[in-house]
Amino acid sequence: MLDAAPLSALRAIFADRASVAEAVLAEHAQSESLVSAGRPDAVVFPRTTEEVSALARWATAHRLPLIGWGAGTSLEGHALAVAGGVVVDFREMAAVVEVRAEDRLVRVQPGLSREALNRELRTTGLMFPVDPGANASLGGMAATRASGTTAVRYGTMRDNVRGLEVVLADGRVIRTGTAAPKSAAGYDLTALFVGSEGTLGLITELTLRLHGQPEAVMTAVAAFPSVGAAVDCVMATMQMGLAPARIEFLDTDTVAACNAYSALSLPPAPQLLVEFHGHPQGLAEDVSRFRDLAAGFGAAGLDWAERAEDRSRLWAARHAAYRAILASRPGARAVVTDLCVPISRLAEAVEETRADIAASGIPGPILGHVGDGNFHAILMVDPGSEAEIATAKALAQRMADRALRLGGTITGEHGVGFGKRPLMAAEHGEGWGIMGDVKRALDPLGLMNPGKLVPG
Template sequence: MTAKTTAFDAISALLGSRFTQSQSDRDIHGRSESHFAPMPPDAVAYPRSTEEVSAIAKICSGAGIPLIGWGTGTSLEGHALAPRGGVTVDFSQMDKVLDVAPEDMVASVQPGVTREALNTELRATGLFFPVDPGANASLGGMAATRASGTTAVRYGTMKTNVLGLEVVLADGRVIRTGTRAPKSSTGYDLTSLFIGSEGTLGLITELTVKLHGQPEAMRAAVCAFDNMEGAVNAVIATIQSGIPMARIEFVDSASAAYFNKSSGGDWPDAPHLMLEFHGSESGVAEQAARFGEIAEDFGAQGFRWAEKTEDRNALWAMRHNAYRAALTAYPGRRPITTDICVPISKLAEAVEETAEEIAASGIPGPIVGHVGDGNFHALLLPLEGDAQEWERAQALAANMAERALRLGGTVSGEHGIGMGKMKYMAREHGEGWAVMGAIKAALDPEGVMNPGKLLAGN
């Protein structure tokens, strides 16, 4: 009997039917929304408690079996694939909101709770959790990838909205990081260490997250611009003027056309900004007026305002569905998602150079972005099975990453590294990447935690 067989027998005895080696379960957990080929695990575990996760980690670590955390499977850089087999730990049955403390404006949740489920739970409190990556992702997965999204320009990313964690380490030890206090000055910041670690250091089994008060008023708008330069420069001027935008998103003319086709809209064939203001009634009115003046200076036209909840939700659903709308518009193409972030002063240069290069390539590549914090994406769409187009698309993605580094930015503003961007880590972090490797070796000496992701040789 092999060590793996013995280990799997032990996990099966622990979980019963919640441990499976069925082909269907393995296939589901071997796929992602990235361009990587399917890489299924050898088995899937569905724990219901931290104690069960700890026991699974002890068993797998002792047998040298990889452990891969799984939230909802929405990551875009192959984070939850299993290139070396192993056990995928699916947290969908650890989906409870454990505690809400309105007076402290915090909540404690299990990792399988999705952001939409948490906000549904919070409706009666007057509070909400703001981080919105678009997909209804799990909070554990969002923490593991340091997710952000449309509201990060106002409310911050997962890094700023997680106060503490419970984490199961590779050897099964359970640690707690952080507290419910608003701040701390005691020791290393272990919470931040695990946020964005992509499951390579441990499995998150509980989160304490910050909550925010529901604003008195919210107002959304969309406006078109004569050209991409005007739209991006309007964003830069808005941010530099200090207007506290809740969201400010860019979509190019191709994306506007997809929105029209998928949602029956009548947006002009032009680049657009989508924005939202939060605050008091008077504050929102003032912010909207100030933005309108700036936008008009850069050629904005045709403002459309949305104040009713259903109208605002429809607007942001359209933005969140940009990926699907583009795929529908170009059937038979294999998407490559990109994700760079640059200093706000370099945003126009980065977007314009990227757009020019995509246009010259002949490959569809709509551009959208959370440009209020310098983060944007191109969805590159080479023909499935066309080796030359695939090569050109990969070169475009590489050039975007190189451009971000040249301009003082990062190769990933929110999607993370996963399997796709490890080759840029040494250049972005220098000797800091070696320090990351040393931390990995100290916490996971057998290399069982999500191997093949984030760190070379892991």
């Protein structure tokens, strides 16, 4: 709980947009997964960069942590107040500042969601393609270096953030990047802050790269006789130079959950959901090549959805897969983990993980963005069972070990937060300590999202 003096100073900045109400604190102490921590001491709702800068100076004066909050959809506890302090909820900084259609750029505030941005862009012929599934805030997506279903074609947030405005721990405001397509002028500070998870500063504006809306889109769903056949088809698709906009894998358990939750009738077998974007003529050629390729791996029931409403229904079901899986075991919570490996080791990683989960005795459907070697396991546990939670955490640890053994990473897109922080030394070695050095240089008091990402 904040003492009277710092609370009074905080309210001098934010007035009634600084809250210590129990309901507001509780709302900002929840995670999408089983990762949990204590409540913050206060929540503020800034409207301007100047307010965020004043807040940072206040935090320095009172030695209190600041934790950025977007849509609250992160999975590794990124936005939870592990050491108390003030959560900075950016919901009131959600404007499109400027659209520069001729440069394919847009400037936005951090609280704007990706879906809201694309609604604003509908009449421009442009779109922002990064799609993590959840309707996340763009500031949060940059802070966690998010990716998702379209990364295989359009890249991740790392590839689509051109510049940032950031408030540092001491209240200074810096701008990184330019509107130019490239630069060789010094350190890439934009890249430093993208993926820093709020540990180096608070993002108050983003300049994003836009892409043209595709002239034609086709989506297919195909059932395969085995997990290995589906994953091998993905590998062959990428190695042949086909460029799907999305290529998603669902194992049999995920398919069953999606069928029940979203009223689908997909065959009870491993599935690939594939989408191609492009010009009609080129698209027809890509579709034909993929059809022949999938047939060679035993695909059955290859069903193409050309109508927008049919495509939307399929992708809505895919995006709802997490909720569908949870609904398949009522009352369960999830230990959610992801990993990413080289495409050449993908089949091995998936098959080993499936066998490990099957032997564990807890349900753990697998799905993911296999076109870029990234997949997820949703390990469902009884939240009251310490044994099941321990089993799930051991599975997640072995998944991380497996990813590193196969030349991959402990997380392809979920990020680190404090949920995966204990795994960082194994992946980065001495490099993890260098990350800590950078943190101390920019935030010597350790007030920016403490307890996350970097060494203590």
